[in-house]
Amino acid sequence: MTQGRGPVAWGRGAGRAPAARRVGAVTATALDVLARVFGYDAFRGQQAEIIDTVVQGGDAIVLMPTGAGKSLCYQVPALVRPGTGVVVSPLIALMQDQVDALSALGVRAGFLNSTQDGHARRQVEEAFAAGELDLLYLAPERLRVPSTLELLDRGTVSLFAIDEAHCVAQWGHDFRPDYLQLSLLHKRWPTVPRIALTATATETTHAEIARRLQLEDARHFVASFDRPNIQYRIVPKDNPRAQLLELLRTEHPGDSGIVYCLSRASVEQTAQHLVDQGIPALPYHAGLDREVRATNQSRFLREDGLVMVATIAFGMGIDKPDVRFVAHLDLPKSVEGYYQETGRAGRDGLPATAWLAYGLQDVVQQRRMIDTSDGDAAHRRRLGAHLDAMLALCETVECRRVRLLAYFGQPSTPCGNCDTCLAPPESWDGTVAAQKLLSTIVRLERERGQRYGAGHLVDILLGKRTARVTQLGHDSLTVFRVGTELTEPEWRGVVRQLLAQGLLAVDADGYGTLRLSVTSADVLTGARQVELRREVVRSRTRGPRGSAQGSARTGGAAPELDAAASAVFERLRAWRASTAKEQGVPAYVVFHDATLREIATRAPASLDELGTVTGVGVTKREKYGPALLEALHA
Template structure:
């Protein structure tokens, strides 16, 4: 047989697999023969073998350029166990260990060398590489080279030197996620335009995709884990470092072995938590997106997103870390109006140029579209990456339990009109009050009880209007001004709706009354202007509870604090009207809470 025979021998003797999977053999044959390749293969599809085996078959050392510094040692240790001579060079090495790797390299005693990208561009490293017999260059996580990729890293830009300095050494670029624009830039920067592109498919049929609205995110999470994955390993993604620590601590209180992971922790603690996750059963990591790239743990049974990812690429890559063993796994996400507004505001206030912002807006719109669709989610994912998926999958939430829809055209027109009549200067909460005809102090003082939209939306309740506004923002009919605390404004897309030229079918939020009361669910769907007040009231309650040496709920229940957020009492008489506030608690605690509410009302003007 041709060169594939030695490769098959290596596969069987070194790695212990009988046959290649999918397009692995074609990729390996291409690289072994000295050609370049661009490989898109889903997480768990066996990408590493596509450069490890050619490195063993070809003469010389295979150079693997990888951003996964924290995992290089684990990867090298795993290869050592297989009898493969491997080493790595990154900033974690001591001078003694670095010298030993250099000695092995010069003596031709390494089959594979893992190299951090920032090391590659150093003149000393380039000079060293030019003196070696190199089997191939593998660029792992190749989407990092693209400025349109979801994890761009400037150190990767120096890799364009590969085709200039090492024109006769085959290059293989590998990634699990890249849309067409990212793919084209990878090929351009690495000189792979004429190389074969191997796209082995984006479908992960063993993963069940489920996306639902936030109501009480922690309680929803707790119910999900206890009901479906009580003893399983999983990863929970959050947007902020603070939230990762808070959620991990809370899960520990619920009896789970949960650990935080983010870039703000010490490297020793990150490594300790990562090692426990990799080597122990049933450990849950609560992390920012800094965690997971290159994780080879095969039995991650669930991935949770407690905050909305910024792109479908990020979502696909992160959910792909579940079920690498091919067994059933769940990708579960909750998202709400806050997520939509926050990401839009972050994008508007970013330092990128207009082209970058437009690209990121397109990516965010696609992510929001995936959340709001009523058709098969797996079909939408595969179509996004340019893959045909003619049939519904039967293994996502929209297939298993198709969501009801309703004609939201008239509701949308009312919502858009309410925003317009209020001068496009206020947020969702204020527009909702106008629609519901709430004669609040702010409404009255601004004279908005006299606008034509006041009280015309009483056929829907507050949570239903929040759903309408969320879908209008997700659909791009409304924008949120980050400089005016989330003030809503109409976009060009709103015009045909207001003119009656476009109909809007909306997804109906399904309420699961068995999980939480509607009052508790509303806590999570608070708008930005309400969220700050909610957090400040909770902090006040915590301080008072500590002073009195009692649990916080003894001061006031969550439901009581939520009523304070919704009713905004400004004096003792109004505070007594809040559910859960009696005279005794009014006299003990009332002034502290009134002070906070009045301060927030003053800030809102």
């Protein structure tokens, strides 16, 4: 974290609004703040109702997808209500950037966390006590420190915002024990409104947030989790690094993106592979030195065109709007985690790709990890249920988005912008194939008393007289060469899907050997029919830089710029990069891509015209306007 810019930014109070007055469902003052500070002329979705609830002193729980404007739901009320809005956030490494972004808008903001020295903390504390802050960000562990509670008593708190509220859920995907103490906010300051926000929560997690934070009586706002600008694609894993390289070269050259891997070793090897292939990439995992992690994260946020290769230790709260793709080289453990991670793409509403390479070994590995995990049987059942839902998403022949939204309890219709909509897979009756595979396992166990992995079973079914098959005498089995109607990849797909459906199980021996499950007998006797998915050969469905092709629903995706506007847009991006570097802030703090695209298209000729562009508030127009217009008309 960069401390040289100071731990707090406060000035003339450009963000502070006069006393609110009621106009319909939302205050006129809130709309004025939205336009003057943030540069938007209208609220979206449920924002107006949420903001009005908090402005009037009510509590709220907000479930809203990434990129839908959750931050405005507490930032605007904090600028309308008297006092300082206190934001509790686990995102310690990002607080400086959050403060920088607000400072660029003229909002007085500061933070308190473990990265600061005593002098920096005192500066922030004095500013808060003097009423010189509009927003104060706190790490949750700070509320365990008595002096922090005493500090809040010395000032005027306008609201408490609990960001990333899913962290309170013990069986959610990012549990934080420090969040369990946040019910004290209501006990100590019962008249201060609270707003808890998260981008992802099942009905169970939603209920746990309300219970643990004592927000049962709050108003609950649940927006659609649909991110129509993201194209979801899950492909069969076959040399995943080569598949990733093709994705980046053919569809996302020069784009910023995130690649998730399961292990630290895979992170470092994949990052080096991309660098060797001429793609700028950085590693990020918990095993790296803290300064290295901080530097890599800072570079990713501030530079265009970098690829971050990471474990899930990276990403929560990342506010980079122009992430054009999120790729997974390993199977996520839950749909919640997958949704949260893919949601880091396309925060600006422009087309983005969520790409996952998924194979048999992923299923074997995840099943084995669950069987050998610490915890009681109930814990393993929960992990198994999470994995089953993730596998169902991978194996579905239906719309990915419909399946994804159904997991969060939201009905939907086929989207036209996922792989199963753009190239529908076939389903086929795999009962006989499943019986052949399961019979092979039965014969090996009965006749030889041993179990084997998928590769050896497939060799037997295909009649391959490998050295191992002949040495073990398995070419004499009655099932030898009974499966030649399918290819080796097809047989591996059968194994994968039987594992996904629970019709086959993985031994806990650590070697990936396969055994019958409790439901295998139903297949062997013919009591259960097995429907399987047949993969189709897909053509590329996106053009360079994430442009959608042939999509029936691309949501808020902006149209492609023509050649002239595209050249202007790149010139403005270069100006923005230079400006951001001079100021030591991420490029999006200056302006988002969507704002630069609109400027490139409309070509405003004056500061007044520039002020009508979405995302250009009063402070940014005054601060950047002259230089931007000069770059625009150069």
